[in-house]
Amino acid sequence: MLTKRIVPCLDVRNRKVTKGVKFQNNVELGDPIEMAVAYSDGGCDELVVYDITASAEGRSIDIDMVKEVAAVIHIPFAVGGGIRGLEDMRRVLLAGAEKVSVNSLAVSEPDIIADGAKQFGSQCIVLGMDPVKVQDLQKFPSGYEITTRGFRNRTGIDALEWAKRAEGLGVGEIVVNSVDADGTKEGFEINLTSMIAKAVGIPVVASGGGGRCEHLVEVFTSGCADAAIIASMIHTGQFTIRQIKDELVSAGIAIRKKW
Amino acid sequence: MFSGEPPHSDEGAKRQSERGKAHRLSGDGKAQKMITIIDYKAGNLTSVKLAFEHIGVGVRITDRPEDILSAERVVFPGVGAAGTAMETLRGLGLIEPIRKVVASGVPFLGICIGMQLLFERSEEDGGIECVGLLSGEVKKFCPPDVMCKIPQMGWNEVKFASEHPLFEGIDDGSEFYFVHSYYPECKRAGDVLGKTDYADVVFSSAAGNGNLAATQFHPERSGRIGLKLLKNFSLWDGKC
Numbered sequence A: 001m002l003t004k005r006i007v008p009c010l011d012v013r014n015r016k017v018t019k020g021v022k023f024q025n026n027v028e029l030g031d032p033i034e035m036a037v038a039y040s041d042g043g044c045d046e047l048v049v050y051d052i053t054a055s056a057e058g059r060s061i062d063i064d065m066v067k068e069v070a071a072v073i074h075i076p077f078a079v080g081g082g083i084r085g086l087e088d089m090r091r092v093l094l095a096g097a098e099k100v101s102v103n104s105l106a107v108s109e110p111d112i113i114a115d116g117a118k119q120f121g122s123q124c125i126v127l128g129m130d131p132v133k134v135q136d137l138q139k140f141p142s143g144y145e146i147t148t149r150g151f152r153n154r155t156g157i158d159a160l161e162w163a164k165r166a167e168g169l170g171v172g173e174i175v176v177n178s179v180d181a182d183g184t185k186e187g188f189e190i191n192l193t194s195m196i197a198k199a200v201g202i203p204v205v206a207s208g209g210g211g212r213c214e215h216l217v218e219v220f221t222s223g224c225a226d227a228a229i230i231a232s233m234i235h236t237g238q239f240t241i242r243q244i245k246d247e248l249v250s251a252g253i254a255i256r257k258k259w
Numbered sequence B: 001m002f003s004g005e006p007p008h009s010d011e012g013a014k015r016q017s018e019r020g021k022a023h024r025l026s027g028d029g030k031a032q033k034m035i036t037i038i039d040y041k042a043g044n045l046t047s048v049k050l051a052f053e054h055i056g057v058g059v060r061i062t063d064r065p066e067d068i069l070s071a072e073r074v075v076f077p078g079v080g081a082a083g084t085a086m087e088t089l090r091g092l093g094l095i096e097p098i099r100k101v102v103a104s105g106v107p108f109l110g111i112c113i114g115m116q117l118l119f120e121r122s123e124e125d126g127g128i129e130c131v132g133l134l135s136g137e138v139k140k141f142c143p144p145d146v147m148c149k150i151p152q153m154g155w156n157e158v159k160f161a162s163e164h165p166l167f168e169g170i171d172d173g174s175e176f177y178f179v180h181s182y183y184p185e186c187k188r189a190g191d192v193l194g195k196t197d198y199a200d201v202v203f204s205s206a207a208g209n210g211n212l213a214a215t216q217f218h219p220e221r222s223g224r225i226g227l228k229l230l231k232n233f234s235l236w237d238g239k240c
Helices: A032-042 A063-072 A086-094 A104-108 A111-120 A159-169 A190-199 A213-220 A241-250 B011-021 B046-054 B065-069 B082-091 B095-103 B223-235
Strands: A005-013 A016-021 A024-030 A047-051 A077-080 A099-102 A125-133 A144-148 A153-158 A173-177 A204-207 A227-230 B035-038 B059-062 B074-076 B108-111 B119-122 B134-140 B152-157 B175-180 B182-186 B192-198 B201-209 B212-215
Touching: A005 A024, A005 A032, A005 A204, A005 A241, A016 A032, A024 A032, A032 A047, A032 A063, A032 A241, A047 A063, A063 A077, A063 A086, A063 B046, A077 A125, A086 A099, A086 A111, A099 A104, A099 A111, A104 A111, A104 A144, A104 A153, A111 A125, A111 A159, A125 A159, A144 A159, A153 A159, A159 A173, A159 A190, A173 A190, A190 A204, A190 A213, A213 A227, A213 A241, B035 B046, B035 B065, B046 B059, B046 B223, B059 B065, B065 B095, B074 B095, B082 B095, B134 B201, B152 B192, B175 B223, B182 B201
Parallel strands: A005 A047, A005 A227, A047 A077, A077 A099, A099 A125, A125 A173, A173 A204, A204 A227, B035 B059, B035 B074, B074 B108, B108 B212, B119 B134
Antiparallel strands: A005 A016, A016 A024, A125 A144, A144 A153, B134 B182, B152 B175, B192 B201, B201 B212
């Protein structure tokens, strides 16, 4: 049986992994290479590395860091942040990343998804989306609006419509990062995740809000997620991946148990 | 400071010793042979190269027929569409060299699209003829419902169908990393080396015949267990 994936997220700023709440008040946690190795050896199924200041600083992604990660871990990892076009995608993939994640760029230039999928294959193009809950159901029938640039920008795009459109353009996987739940440790946004997972035929990764093992059980069952991104709950040392996986196995979730 | 979990106790040491062994002699007393990786522009070879380097095995990446014909050990990787990949192979004049090097008894490992292209035909891209070194064909997954996602992306169990040297030291039922929308179906039961269950089918996730072996999953992305399989391949004499 295909297992559900546990995916630690490393938000990197100035070569240090950081973590904030709702994209703010980031604190430094450690070295990205050391943390990638520790999580990979610790049993995570995949990793995601975001260069969170690349686009704000108007520079390209830190390719040397991608190369270093690729040389030390031998599980899949995705890279995002600061992807400005096809050439950046190529550099990230050739550096050894399995997937490249686009977010703001895909909103401003949706064709980048189709172009990337054609050039490198759908399986390595990930759409990251940051939806926020809204009241205006006339304008946003799903109840969620897409934001970009770390919640700073409202786009006027409905989250569900965007997910379906991105699937049509050839994206291989969608990471749904709830702005409302991010960093709260109060649980994933189940309604949002399951709505998107039920509407597209490609894998959906839940992100934002994971704080306890029950949250993961919930997102893999009622949330219908294929994978879940976690950060705070392991970065603080509160849980090990082994502990999380043991809990998921006891709850009857299909999980990779040996590594 | 990072206060996550510590790496597993014995794994670092194990890797260290694998690295150390690499440039010495393999089990049968012969020097370990360099691996020739076929580059036919089907996706990214970086992770395959990095995985072999990590276990201390030298690699040469090439798209030249003469390099394949003189190879001592071949890896045929790839991701992407089968149709384009076959066209490129043909354009580079690599199909005959691949058949010849396999016929010569050199250990040969196909990975993902590299496995699929070894079959007779694939349903992908409207139906295409492939290299035909393994009997059978490659079919598209038909998901039973929207919750069964295509591609299959992630870790799934491989049940070993035979005691193949590639699986030495690896537990039956271990999980490996998959990314694919089409699956291989062997015509001869004896060619099936491993089986995996997805989208209501049990497909051949590993197959082979003599010195030819292939995996639908990505050993280069399957952690320590995947590296063990690649290490086994680097020491394999091509006999079963």
